[in-house]
Amino acid sequence: xxxxxxxxxxxxxxxxxxxxxxxxxxxxxxxxxxxxxxxxxxxxxxxxxxxxxxxxxxxxxxxxxxxxxxxxxxxxxxxxxxxxxxxxxxxxxxxxxxxxxxxxxxxxxxxxxxxxxxxxxxxxxxxxxxxxxxxxxxxxxxxxxxxxxxxxxxxxxxxxxxxxxxxxxxxxxxxxxxxxxxxxxxxxxxxxxxxxxxxxxxxxxxxxxxxxxxxxxxxxxxxxxxxxxxxxxxxxxxxxxxxxxxxxxxxxxxxxxxxxxxxxxxxxxxxxxxxxxxxxxxxxxxxxxxxxxxxxxxxxxxxxxxxxxxxxxxxxxxxxxxxxxxxxxxxxxxxxxxxxxxxxxxxxxxxxxxxxxxxxxxxxxxxxxxxxxxxxxxxxxxxxxxxxxxxxxxxxxxxxxxxxxxxxxxxxxxxx
Numbered sequence: 001x002x003x004x005x006x007x008x009x010x011x012x013x014x015x016x017x018x019x020x021x022x023x024x025x026x027x028x029x030x031x032x033x034x035x036x037x038x039x040x041x042x043x044x045x046x047x048x049x050x051x052x053x054x055x056x057x058x059x060x061x062x063x064x065x066x067x068x069x070x071x072x073x074x075x076x077x078x079x080x081x082x083x084x085x086x087x088x089x090x091x092x093x094x095x096x097x098x099x100x101x102x103x104x105x106x107x108x109x110x111x112x113x114x115x116x117x118x119x120x121x122x123x124x125x126x127x128x129x130x131x132x133x134x135x136x137x138x139x140x141x142x143x144x145x146x147x148x149x150x151x152x153x154x155x156x157x158x159x160x161x162x163x164x165x166x167x168x169x170x171x172x173x174x175x176x177x178x179x180x181x182x183x184x185x186x187x188x189x190x191x192x193x194x195x196x197x198x199x200x201x202x203x204x205x206x207x208x209x210x211x212x213x214x215x216x217x218x219x220x221x222x223x224x225x226x227x228x229x230x231x232x233x234x235x236x237x238x239x240x241x242x243x244x245x246x247x248x249x250x251x252x253x254x255x256x257x258x259x260x261x262x263x264x265x266x267x268x269x270x271x272x273x274x275x276x277x278x279x280x281x282x283x284x285x286x287x288x289x290x291x292x293x294x295x296x297x298x299x300x301x302x303x304x305x306x307x308x309x310x311x312x313x314x315x316x317x318x319x320x321x322x323x324x325x326x327x328x329x330x331x332x333x334x335x336x337x338x339x340x341x342x343x344x345x346x347x348x349x350x351x352x353x354x355x356x357x358x359x360x361x362x363x364x365x366x367x368x369x370x371x372x373x374x375x376x377x378x379x380x381x382x383x384x385x386x387x388x389x390x391x392x393x394x395x396x397x398x399x400x401x402x403x404x405x406x407x408x409x410x411x412x413x414x415x416x
Contacts, residue, residue: 011132011190012141018186019145021179022083033093036170037107040097047104054108058115059359066119067352068209071345074194075128076187082121083184086114087177097170123355127347130339131194138339139278139286142332146274195344212414213349220412222341225399226334227354229294229392233327234358236388238365243373243381251378252316253309262317269321273328281333285404290333291396297326298390305382323389341412 037043037051070078089110096102133141217223248254248262281289304319306312342350373381403409 009133009137011192012137014186014189015129015132016144018083018183021186022183033107033111033173036093036097036102036173037104040170041102041104041107043104051104051107051111054111055115055118056359056362058112058119059355062116062119063123063352063356063359064210064213064349065206066123067213067349068206070120070124070127070348070352071209071213075124075131075348076190076194078120078124079128080184080187082117082124083180083187085117086121087180087184089114089117090173090180091177093173094170102170123348123352126335126339126351127344128194130344130347132190132192135340138336139281139333142336142339143274143277146277146328146332147271209349213346213353216346216412216414217350217353222399222409223338223350223412225395226290226337227357228395229291229330230334230354230358231361232388232392233294233330235361235365236385236392238362239369239372239388240382240385242366242369243378246373247378247382248316251309252307252313254313258313262313262320265317265321266324269325270328273325274332277329277332280329286333286336286406287400287403287409288405290330290337291393291400293326293329293333294389294393295397297322298386298393301326301389302386305379305386319386337406340406341409343412343414346414 033051037047041047043051093102093107093110096106129141129145130138217227245259248259254262277289280293284292301319301323303315304323307314307316307319338350338354339347369381369385372384
């Protein structure tokens with residue numbers, strides 16, 4: 001992947017530098033902030049849940065409007081502002097800790113506001129990448145970004161736990177403050193000129209713009225298929241998350257260290273999958289690999305619920321790692337599909353609509369997973385999730401049947 005011409009572009013390397021630091025910092029703070037709440041502030045499970053939930057609820061509250069707003073503006077200034085806002089908000093945590101005024105309410109408020117900034121960054125980022133690398137560099141660019149994200153997931157939690165022990169959780173948050181500052185500086189250093197946002201139709205209201213984005217997703221057959229598949233995958237993940245740790249601790253008898261090893265194998269598979277995605281797309285076709293990645297790995301993921309104590313845990317490792325590999329190949333190629341075929345003036349709204357529904361199924365899936373886990377046990381919950389993953393590529397199989405590469409597909413057009 002480093003040999004790809006995309007990596008010789010100065011602006012893409014700057015973008016990659018910013019994401020490297022930002023993702024590592026985000027993963028570090030994902031450990032530091034919960035530790036700060038539990039160890040320093042003696043948070044209850046309910047209070048910890050509020051801190052965690054406040055960081056993601058913004059996707060449900062402002063996800064769709066954010067897409068419409070971003071289609072009105074250039075993306076880079078919004079991305080820089082989102083980085084700087086998050087850096088400033090997070091900097092208040094160690095300051096409050098130093099002054100002795102830090103509270104759970106403070107953490108909830110910071111998580112809520114940084115979550116809102118994250119919505120704008122995440123939605124705008126996927127739409128900004130084509131401006132930097134062009135249509136031809138999207139697959140390599142997305143693969144590199146996902147490799148960086150997976151690397152942060154692999155290394156960040158360990159660094160966060162170690163650093164929290166060494167210097168205190170509140171001070172570790174400063175790592176993410178610095179990371180967001182570096183990301184903003186990297187974005188500001190990019191010289192590629194971003195096209196101006198197209199003019200809005202006179203008198204069009206925000207609600208009308210949101211409905212246009214929703215209607216475009218619903219009416220475009222291939223987009224509708226990717227939405228169904230993506231939502232099914234996220235739903236399955238949420239179902240499994242309700243019982244995964246219970247299964248590993250109580251059914252398999254794994255220690256925290258062993259659980260960390262299982263998760264590390266999954267993160268390693270994500271890195272490998274993201275790095276191999278451009279090669280797999282060339283070998284099997286950039287359109288065909290979208291559904292093929294899930295169709296091939298889905299049956300192997302069924303090994304996870306078959307795991308038993310002892311050497312049988314290997315089945316969980318294989319199933320988890322293979323499932324993660326398939327999901328990341330699907331994610332990279334699916335995002336590339338949207339970036340290449342979606343009209344530029346609708347891309348933010350389409351991305352926001354996809355994220356809105358994909359994030360929206362999480363609480364429903366978690367609730368179902370909890371109910372199944374309580375009534376039938378954690379193994380049955382994992383079976384439920386595995387079967388959903390197995391069926392998830394069916395909508396795409398029909399929509400992409402007979403298509404090898406994305407270049408064979410016509411660009412999507414908005415209905416008059």
